[in-house]
Amino acid sequence: MAHAKNNFRFEDLLDKxxxxxxxxxxxxxxxxxxxNTATSQPDLETLMSDIDRVTLYxxxxxxxxxxxxxxxxxxxxTANYAICHADCAENHHHDEHxxxxxxxxxxxxxxxxxNMPRLTVPSGFRADAFTIYASGLCPKCNKKSDKAN
Structure with a gap:
């Protein structure tokens, strides 16, 4: 039943x-x-082998x-993809997370x-978006690391 509910939501998203x-x-x-993670095109190709590479691209x-x-x-x-929040629009993403x-x-x-910090740029610059990256261990890998030590 949840599958049908998700399809209805996705159909509305495509209509929108x-x-x-x-x-x-x-x-x-x-x-x-x-x-619950971003996904690369190669990973999607593996998971959805019946959709050809060009169509997926x-x-x-x-x-x-x-x-x-x-x-x-x-x-x-490698480029990975994640579903946007509702405030993203055509050719204008709000991915400041x-x-x-x-x-x-x-x-x-x-x-x-x-909570993301407020971004200020020097005079003459205009920032339309920004991306912040962090690296380390996710909760699952951190837990495995703790058990190994």
């Missing part, structure tokens, strides 16, 4: 952004929503353009609930 409700788009949204590209997902880079420079890279499991987490 004037996108066709294709099975592939709905599945990508569902897969990304089910994960186009889906991720249009979702990013429309403000449905945002891109965050991991410690290796901490992106945490776990050095053990290599997962990337969007930590949305932290």
């Amino acid at each position: 952004h004037h996108l066709k409700k294709t099975g592939a788009r709905l599945r990508v949204l569902s897969m990304m929503h089910s994960k 186009r889906i991720l590209n249009v979702f990013e353009e429309k403000g449905i997902i945002h891109k965050v880079f991991d410690l290796n420079g 901490l992106h945490f890279n776990c050095t053990a499991c290599k997962n990337v987490y969007c930590l949305n609930d932290l």
